[in-house]
Amino acid sequence: MTIKTFDAFTRLSIIDINRITNFLFEYSDEARDTKSAIRKSLLYAAKEIPGLGGYVFVVERNNDIVGAAVVNKTGMNEYIPENLLVYIAVKTSFREKGIAKMLIEHTIKYCDGDISTHINKHNPAIKLFEKQGFKPRNIEMRLVRN
Template sequence: MTIKTFDAFSRLSIIDINRITNFLFEYSGESRDTKSAIRKSILYAAKEIPGLGGYVFVMEHQNAILGAIVVNRTGMNEYIPENILVYLAVKTEFREKGIGKALIKHTKKYCNGDISIHVNKDNPVIKLFEKQGFKSRNIEMRLVRN
């Protein structure tokens, strides 16, 4: 199993963008965003749309995606972390086998600066992040305008 790293310098093909989008959509859990939102975060990370970019980390085995993380750079520090981990997903049959842990460790090693993540307060994945050093700090409140 290998972790592939994609950013502004190691471009993602349209096929890879679609594969990762579909994977994240299928395996991202209860707080599933639209495919459009997931794709946009990947395009932002790869600097295919204007922004600061970020990273896409994909763990594969025999050309099958087992897990993926999308991190977007914020361009800020101190008051807002430099990076936001937007998506983490692991294929259902590979959960609790160390793939999420390996992806988070790779993310921590690769990304400079602080990393934040938004997690539903009832999501059991919180324990995985706590074991990797993440601490609950703030409550997000959001005004959604349609």
């Protein structure tokens, strides 16, 4: 299996955006974000909405998505990493087969600058991130205004 990389130069089609949005909504354990929020992160990465862009990494098997990651560029450095790994997910039947590791390694190789991600402190995937060099640093606190 190989990783397809999408950015501002290798555009995502509307069909791909919908497929990846649905995949991340179904298989992302970390956050139960809305489909709208997931879609915005994809549109931002592909520079379909104003911003610095980012990357979308997709692993497929027989035209079926089995893993995906979304990275948004922040435009910052030192105090906030240049890249935010917003979403990473692997289809349930493909977990424990190295796909998440492959996506994280590809993200590290592909992105310039530091990378951060938000992960629940009880998520067993923390060990995978730590093996790839990630270190816990902050606890996020968020005020959500509706």
